[in-house]
Amino acid sequence: MDWNRTKSIFIIVFLILDIFLYSVYFKRYNEAQSVEIPGEKTIGVRLEDDNITYGALPNSIESATYISGKVHNFTAEFVNSNHQVDISDGTRARVILASPVKLRNVNDDTSFTEFVQANIKEGTSYALWKIDREERVAIFFQKINNRMLYYNKSGLIKVQWNTNNEVTMYEQTMIDSIEEMEQQESVIPPLQILQTLYAKGLLKPDSRITQMKLGYSTLVYLIRTQVLVPTWEVRVKLSDGETEEYFVNAVEGNVIEIQGDKQEGEEQDWGV
Template identity: 45%
Template sequence: MDWSKTKSIFIGVFLILNMFLYSQYIETYNGKNLEKKPGEEDAEVKLQSENITYDKLPNSVESAFFLSAQVKKYSSDDFPTNDNQDYQLLNDNQLVVNFKTPIKLSSTKEPSALQEFVNQYVYEGKSFVLWEIDEETRTATFFQSVKNGTVYYNEKGGLQLHWNTKGEVYMYKQAMLEKIEEVGRPRTIVPPLQVLKGLYNQKILQTNDHITSMKLGYATHVQFTEKQVLTPTWEVHVKTDKGKEQIHFVNANTGTVMDLQRKTQEVGEE
């Protein structure tokens, strides 16, 4: 008997069973907590009373799937011969590529220029979307996109681009998730207005704040060495009364606020 394969099968079955039981709990939880209680103000009215405004919210999404994903293990067969790219693999799941002759960016400030570079020169570049540009460190951070949703702050699904003082890209680092599959059946999604109301009730949204955008993505819910389960997650962009830009993440099944940046930092520090 191949014990390693048997062990992997048991882990997979156990993971799916746990997700099923968890999703059953979430469905019951949401059913109870999204009901209006006697005397509870309508979410829209409450936000209006505090002059918390928003642009057009996403169309109401009633349900979405949890996703299972596997950490990609790179191999030399993944990469065609390229005289200008030196490939290096770290632990089979992280790719480091150095450009022997750095490649000039048309702009280090324009998101479209960085995305175009990644699409053209980076392995599976079209699977990544720009998240942040840091001009001080001359880096751009990209997150992986799966099933039309961004995977937020996942160290196994990201890309970092590095350029020199001349605006020439000399290297990038990458890790990927693959074999993305839907788990179980669709689960109830907390509506956008209820998400905003929850942020207000927790004193995260303040009077005169403006929500500039909201969209659904994914965050890690369960993580093993080689496998992960991703949960639907609301990404909420806010401009405060003082003009400060903020981003909040909310579990789209439970309405729980998620501190993804802190979680990622803690994982990296271990």
């Protein structure tokens, strides 16, 4: 008997049970919180009073599932043996290109997507998240079910280019062996998510909600296995032009703190 495998199965089974029980509790809690009290202002009126604006919100998604996946182990053959490849830890491939690849237009975001899809294996499974043109780094997040994995250190690509606008290297991590949990969970509607952020004082006056999307964030990290929860991403443009981003568990309704993974995704020492 493979004891490690059996132990992992038991851990995941009990984790799923805990998730189910917590989701029932938070679902009832959120339902109670969303009941309108006579005389109380609705969230729409409160946002209007504080001049917090938003465009068309996403259509309500009735249900989604938790998913699990395994951290991919890279080999030189997976990447491209023609390049200089460092896979010393197995889960992260650092690739220096044998010949730099010219970007079509460094000021056009689609140029980076074109490079990733044409030159990196499984590149179509990633979507552009952020470009830092001062540091010359573009960050891509992996997608599952066409939804992003937010700031997941095991599911991203970072592309580096030089002063000649040529890509010289990239770094890749990936989650595979994706499985959906059988239990369908109710997804909290977008407006109720805004109500949660407003109640916590996170939505500031004179700001604008510029984006709301459903993706995934890491709920549990078990060395080589992860459990991911449906997560609302909310981007807010402040009155001074700065942008803030928030992530809310789409099943339980709690605001997710992912600062650690965020730093991992943005503050990598490239050594160049």
